[in-house]
Amino acid sequence: MRVALQVTCVNDAMFPETGKAVVRLLRRLGVEVDFPQAQTCCGQPMVNTGYVDEAVPVVRTFVDAFAGYDAVVTPSGSCAGSARHQHSIVAERSGDPALVAAVAETGPRTYELSEFLVDVLGVTDVGAYFPHRVTYHPTCHSLRMLGVGDRPRRLLEAVRGIELVELPHASECCGFGGTFALKNADTSVAMGADKARHVRDTGAEVLVAGDNSCLMHVGGLLSRQRAGVRVAHLAEVLASTEDDA
Amino acid sequence: MSGTFVGMPAFPDAAREALGDTQLRRNLAHATRTIRDKRARVVAEVEDWEELRLAGAAVKEAALRDLATHLETLEASLTAAGATVHWARDAEEACAIVASVTKAHGVDEVVKVKSMATAEIGLNEALEAEGIAAWETDLAELIVQLGDDLPSHILVPAIHRNRAEVREIFLRRMGAVGRPAPDDLTDEPAVLAAAAREHLREKFLRATVAVSGANFAVADTGTLVVVESEGNGRMCLTLPEVLISVVGIEKVVATWADLDPLLRLLPRSSTGERMNPYTSTWSGVTPGDGPQEVHVVLLDNGRTRALADDVGRQALRCIRCSACLNVCPVYERVGGHAYGSVYPGPIGAILNPLLHGVADEQTASLPYASSLCGACFEVCPVRIDIPSVLVDQRAAVVDSHRGDRVPKPEAVAMRAAAWTFSDARRLRLAERASGLAGRVLGRFSRTTLPGGRAATGRLPGPGAGWTGARDLPAPPEESFREWWDRTDGGRS
Amino acid sequence: MSARDDILRRVREALDGVSPAVAVPSAPRAPGRGDLADLFAERVADYRAIVTRCAAEEVERVVRDVLGPARAVVPPSLGLDVPGAVVDEGLTADELDVCDAVVTRARVGIAETGTIVLDHTDDQGRRAISLVPDLHVCVVDESQVVADVPDAIALLDPARPLTWVSGPSATSDIELDRVEGVHGPRTLHVVLVDPQL
Numbered sequence: 001m002r003v004a005l006q007v008t009c010v011n012d013a014m015f016p017e018t019g020k021a022v023v024r025l026l027r028r029l030g031v032e033v034d035f036p037q038a039q040t041c042c043g044q045p046m047v048n049t050g051y052v053d054e055a056v057p058v059v060r061t062f063v064d065a066f067a068g069y070d071a072v073v074t075p076s077g078s079c080a081g082s083a084r085h086q087h088s089i090v091a092e093r094s095g096d097p098a099l100v101a102a103v104a105e106t107g108p109r110t111y112e113l114s115e116f117l118v119d120v121l122g123v124t125d126v127g128a129y130f131p132h133r134v135t136y137h138p139t140c141h142s143l144r145m146l147g148v149g150d151r152p153r154r155l156l157e158a159v160r161g162i163e164l165v166e167l168p169h170a171s172e173c174c175g176f177g178g179t180f181a182l183k184n185a186d187t188s189v190a191m192g193a194d195k196a197r198h199v200r201d202t203g204a205e206v207l208v209a210g211d212n213s214c215l216m217h218v219g220g221l222l223s224r225q226r227a228g229v230r231v232a233h234l235a236e237v238l239a240s241t242e243d244d245a
Numbered sequence: 246m247s248g249t250f251v252g253m254p255a256f257p258d259a260a261r262e263a264l265g266d267t268q269l270r271r272n273l274a275h276a277t278r279t280i281r282d283k284r285a286r287v288v289a290e291v292e293d294w295e296e297l298r299l300a301g302a303a304v305k306e307a308a309l310r311d312l313a314t315h316l317e318t319l320e321a322s323l324t325a326a327g328a329t330v331h332w333a334r335d336a337e338e339a340c341a342i343v344a345s346v347t348k349a350h351g352v353d354e355v356v357k358v359k360s361m362a363t364a365e366i367g368l369n370e371a372l373e374a375e376g377i378a379a380w381e382t383d384l385a386e387l388i389v390q391l392g393d394d395l396p397s398h399i400l401v402p403a404i405h406r407n408r409a410e411v412r413e414i415f416l417r418r419m420g421a422v423g424r425p426a427p428d429d430l431t432d433e434p435a436v437l438a439a440a441a442r443e444h445l446r447e448k449f450l451r452a453t454v455a456v457s458g459a460n461f462a463v464a465d466t467g468t469l470v471v472v473e474s475e476g477n478g479r480m481c482l483t484l485p486e487v488l489i490s491v492v493g494i495e496k497v498v499a500t501w502a503d504l505d506p507l508l509r510l511l512p513r514s515s516t517g518e519r520m521n522p523y524t525s526t527w528s529g530v531t532p533g534d535g536p537q538e539v540h541v542v543l544l545d546n547g548r549t550r551a552l553a554d555d556v557g558r559q560a561l562r563c564i565r566c567s568a569c570l571n572v573c574p575v576y577e578r579v580g581g582h583a584y585g586s587v588y589p590g591p592i593g594a595i596l597n598p599l600l601h602g603v604a605d606e607q608t609a610s611l612p613y614a615s616s617l618c619g620a621c622f623e624v625c626p627v628r629i630d631i632p633s634v635l636v637d638q639r640a641a642v643v644d645s646h647r648g649d650r651v652p653k654p655e656a657v658a659m660r661a662a663a664w665t666f667s668d669a670r671r672l673r674l675a676e677r678a679s680g681l682a683g684r685v686l687g688r689f690s691r692t693t694l695p696g697g698r699a700a701t702g703r704l705p706g707p708g709a710g711w712t713g714a715r716d717l718p719a720p721p722e723e724s725f726r727e728w729w730d731r732t733d734g735g736r737s
Numbered sequence: 738m739s740a741r742d743d744i745l746r747r748v749r750e751a752l753d754g755v756s757p758a759v760a761v762p763s764a765p766r767a768p769g770r771g772d773l774a775d776l777f778a779e780r781v782a783d784y785r786a787i788v789t790r791c792a793a794e795e796v797e798r799v800v801r802d803v804l805g806p807a808r809a810v811v812p813p814s815l816g817l818d819v820p821g822a823v824v825d826e827g828l829t830a831d832e833l834d835v836c837d838a839v840v841t842r843a844r845v846g847i848a849e850t851g852t853i854v855l856d857h858t859d860d861q862g863r864r865a866i867s868l869v870p871d872l873h874v875c876v877v878d879e880s881q882v883v884a885d886v887p888d889a890i891a892l893l894d895p896a897r898p899l900t901w902v903s904g905p906s907a908t909s910d911i912e913l914d915r916v917e918g919v920h921g922p923r924t925l926h927v928v929l930v931d932p933q934l
Binding site for chain 2: 739740741743744745747748749750751752755756757758759760761762763764765767768780783784827830831834847849850851852857863864865868869885886887890891895896897898899900901902903904905906907908909910911912913914916918919920921922
């Protein structure tokens, strides 16, 4: 099986440790991933702000970079959702039948990390060790656009040493929402402040999620509040072993 | 005697103001949480809820896709049943019809059943200009009307008011328009409801003309349906001699049997009950029972505009349950007024631009009033994919500015981002610049994020929207891409 | 062009090229939940309505007990002897307003939702009589109870005016706090008649 990593633009530029964690984790599970150098972004920032025409060359870059792979794995529910549900909209708008056909090929083969682990590799115990009090926030696009369900939870429950605590009102949006965080910054911060409060209420030391953009938002609020909670991507928790402790 | 949404600022500004209203925040958080929990309980009771949603969506979608046929059938059935059918292209025509029928009976007042269509067309204000008083009889509408206020929720227009505020409004304003509130009025909801009963009773008993909307209009039988709780609807639909119903053309369903999934979906989604206290159905005139003169005004007012939109058409399936408002994290925090329309919340954020277009700045701000979390779609009883329509309406906003001589800064930024993301070589250069910035920022940063990573300081320009309240990690010195190159994917 | 023709033209233009064919799946039916009358009684009571179950020969006594000294109005063909009741022959709203109670039959009862539906034929009377008085006593035969909404829809005649009643009038308009009793009858008393008793 040929597997490609779609690291995402945010992780590439801002959170390279998450990408490295995915590589380490999958290698430990016997999967060698490729990193197609032509990849850039899934196009979601443009599409979700209304710039669909502008997203056409970005989506083209995406499908070109990942053509021919059996599976594309990405540590982001949001980017997987974009490839699976939005690329077809962009392709239709381009009027290019070749692009329509190409997105129909890559979209269904694009997996969010927890889906890839549980559904494709069939594992829930990935041999991780993470001796910390952790709470998990299910990000909206993984929860509602992809329907990852309890896969991330099952993966976390199998981690040795972890103390997993329930996040109250977990399924409520954190308020990131892409450009929403800037265009409606006040509302975004009001939502994030409530999420941060729920996180603090758990007494967790680490907030875990499957999307670094959401974590950047909630983590940024928690940091500003000097709340003493750090954020970590699901991949980084699952990649951790006794050697890291 | 009520406020107006005209001249409302764009959503981000209106939201900022609402977010600062602590009483509003508390009222909304309490009310939306209560109704969300109630809905969740009664929906969980229905084993085949998803199948029921599919059936409800299909019934409405089928009706919309053959709307002209169903409207003609409805008109014929209504006429055969003794009703008079009117057609109104827009708000002005609809209001004129209602005023003219009312005046023909020589009266200067009407009693009203809560109706979104009549709120949408500004009927009360139009009648007032004609010297006709329109008395709202739904408790929440009464609170809004007496308080000279604006509705902020589809089901519970006074959701932003708490019991103490309602008491104050009743004491201050009821006497001016009819029977005053008793002096010993308390803020118990039961006592306040009793005061409304006493206040409105005389209006119901003397009314000649009533105005309603309709939740559904059945084409093949000419039946209108009003779903309500308090009995004010039954009063208006039963006691007066004349009934005028203003019905959006999208309310049509093909057959009587089509009501089944909808009457099961609506109360559970809306008030969180197995069934609402009262549902009234009537087909034209029933000799000896109820109004003997029945008018139906079929209203377009932008609906055909929405109907022509291939993505947005589904918004016309809406049965006005307001479940999407109650679960919306944005609505819960800013309330309904910030949307500047009688249709607030997620459905308002798509319905307003679909009905009226995105030419004005306020309407154009609505599709962006969402984090696209998808909670609205999850609860919608007729499966309106609100997030997808929001994204599509954002595209409509952007497209409407494509001819601008001076592009907006956002457009410039998005085009630059798209250019960078269209070629990995460009992205690599951008990341190098960002890595360099990261090195500098990291060295001079005075803030460290939990876990030890350096934070960027406060950013100028659009970035200030982020760093005003949130720390931002400084960019790493090395991008993932550079790490992969340097280490051969971590193998060396 | 008339508004009518203009709107119909706009509708047709809006749907130009849109296929009218939509597969409408049949709505699912609620699974059987045991005895319909028991479920109906339980669900009606959930709305804080009062439910009394009795045998056919007890109905008149039960109704008399429920009414007490209340001044009642009844439809023309109730089929029950209610001593002292006024028979509606076109009372005005004001005349109804001085009645304390009304006794009617119903067309159908819905177990799943605890709903009674009146079609306002002669054993139920005009819509106004079951609306204005503050106490509504509704006599329902167990044989009239159906499982769910679709069963009721199939039985009901849309040409008749229908009133679906699920508990006493209520509002949640103040802080979403449910209060029973607004404009419609503040008390609903359902007398459920068991022919087997």
